Amino acid sequence: xxxxxxxxxxxxTRAWLRRGALACALWPVSLLFRALSGLRAWLYRxxxxxxxxxxxxxxxxxxxxIGGTGKTPLTIWLVQVLRAAGxxxxxxxxxxxxxxxxxxxxxxxxxAADVGDEPLLMARRCGCPVVVGRVRADAGRALLAAYxxxxxxxxxxxxxxxxxxxxxxxxxxxxxxxxxGWLLPAGPLREPASRRRDFTIVNAPDLTPALRCAVGGLPYxxxxxxxxxxxxxxxxxxxxxxxxxxxxxxxxxxAGIGNPGRFFAMLRGAGLQVGxxxxxxxxxxxxxxxxxxxxxxxLITEKDAVxxxxxxxxxxxxxLWVVPVTAxxxxxxxELIVEKCRGRSLA
Numbered sequence: 270x271x272x273x274x275x276x277x278x279x280x281x282t283r284a285w286l287r288r289g290a291l292a293c294a295l296w297p298v299s300l301l302f303r304a305l306s307g308l309r310a311w312l313y314r315x316x317x318x319x320x321x322x323x324x325x326x327x328x329x330x331x332x333x334x335i336g337g338t339g340k341t342p343l344t345i346w347l348v349q350v351l352r353a354a355g356x357x358x359x360x361x362x363x364x365x366x367x368x369x370x371x372x373x374x375x376x377x378x379x380x381a382a383d384v385g386d387e388p389l390l391m392a393r394r395c396g397c398p399v400v401v402g403r404v405r406a407d408a409g410r411a412l413l414a415a416y417x418x419x420x421x422x423x424x425x426x427x428x429x430x431x432x433x434x435x436x437x438x439x440x441x442x443x444x445x446x447x448x449x450g451w452l453l454p455a456g457p458l459r460e461p462a463s464r465r466r467d468f469t470i471v472n473a474p475d476l477t478p479a480l481r482c483a484v485g486g487l488p489y490x491x492x493x494x495x496x497x498x499x500x501x502x503x504x505x506x507x508x509x510x511x512x513x514x515x516x517x518x519x520x521x522x523x524a525g526i527g528n529p530g531r532f533f534a535m536l537r538g539a540g541l542q543v544g545x546x547x548x549x550x551x552x553x554x555x556x557x558x559x560x561x562x563x564x565x566x567x568l569i570t571e572k573d574a575v576x577x578x579x580x581x582x583x584x585x586x587x588x589l590w591v592v593p594v595t596a597x598x599x600x601x602x603x604e605l606i607v608e609k610c611r612g613r614s615l616a
Contacts, residue, residue, distance in 0.1 A: 282336075285448045285457040292455045299455035306429075306452070306460060313431035320434050321406035325413065326421050326610055328437040331428025333460045335453065337527015337550055338443040339472035341387045341572060342493055342596040344425050347439075347606070348395045351421055354607040357397075359419040361408040362388045363426060364401030365551050372402035372411035381576045386551060387425065389575045405433040421610060429459055437609050438466040441491070443528055444473035446483035467609060468602065472531070474538075489602045493594040495535055498566075501574055501589040512539040512592065520544070521564040525552030525573050532570055536592070543568065554580055559588070568592050 284291040312318045330347065332338045344360060351358045364373070364385030375384045375392040384401050392399040398416040402408030405427050413419055427433060428440065448457040462485050469486035476490040499509035520541055524532040525548035533545050546567075548558060554577050559567055567588045569577060574591040577583040 288449045295455035299452045303452045322434045323409045326436040329424045329427045329435040330439045332441045338441045345394050346596040350603045356421045359398040359412045360423045364388050370403040372408045375399040405430050439468045440466040442471045442484045492597045495592045495594040498590040498592050518565040520566045522568045
């Protein structure tokens, strides 16, 4: 794989993990960002900016650390928890990269270019109604109109979308915690780590005291488990094999997610030695990033697989194997979330 020069995104991501020279130079700008974002949130709370209330409870899953922290697996887990508790959930999302601002229903056959990769993955994994739209309230209304049996909505990545009122807020961090603790652009945070929320979850293999302190609140741990891989060309056909059985092959792991290191670490934890190909989050793969990759197997995430499976020159590439992951959380947390949702039920 040819080396690539560090991008601005990579440079900032590294700077955001400590209070170095670049972060300190940007710190005055972050004070302005904090003031403006705080004013915006206050204007919604005060009712000076309009905020819509939908006729069913709304659970928001989001993060304050910019980029991916594992919201999609958490949302899938939450759908399963609510369904097991007797709810009929639906999911609304912005749909990163989607081509249409108006509300649009997502099916397993939708194009990732039209609806976004994460909503498409959720539609396939959850088997529940999913609607994307630039305005979350409009997406929620469209979903409820099309699926009147839905009695609770999960707003994926909608934490800062204050134009939609919510009943439960879940904030997700990963092993990077709050980074250097500063807001954009001096740090990785959209809002202060001290912002209120109902539940704090940390996607990390170890919930250390330092990590607990960094994220605040009383955090619960989430881990992502992936022990199988299946060929992309036969995805969903029950032809998966144990990751450990791939040991000894020439393997490259590729990930176009917010924190590719999590995926690579999981594979190493399964006993695999892999080359690493970190791609930008929501990479569209039409630039043929695997053309020069010399490997027997290229392991990719499910999020990337929904796009690769719709690209002609990739969908039948025998080197591409998908590694599905499942979020694992404390059963006590599931009970608390369900209890709070029932307490806020408008039915």
